[in-house]
Amino acid sequence: MSREEILVKLKEILGSNQFLFSEEQIEKINEDTSLIYDLVMDSIQILELLVTIEEAFSLTYEAQDLSADLFDKVSNLISFVETKIA
Known part of the structure; x- marks a missing residue:
């Protein structure tokens, strides 16, 4: 899946x-x-987004995979999804 498709x-x-x-x-x-x-x-919306991403992309993650930087830019979130679905 390309970055554009993830976006x-x-x-x-x-x-x-x-x-x-x-x-x-x-x-x-x-x-x-x-x-x-x-x-x-x-913070509640961020948690809802994480759950929805997990379901939508069929991925899993650990608490240590998450940081505030992940939500600073959409590009960081795209990179996160890329690494988890690879």
Whole structure:
């Protein structure tokens, strides 16, 4: 799966009713978007996103795999998914 395909899937996830982002917000998401600062996701939303990513990409991770840097930029999250599905 390419980085672009992962980005599209992440945008689909974030565009679901679960996260309540507008279409305009979703369209603007790119690899430089910060989940915390640009999308203003709180800790509960981040946890929901992690669970949804785990299900959507059929991957697993350990607590030590996670860090705040992972959510700084969408590019970090894409890289994380890439390594887990490889």
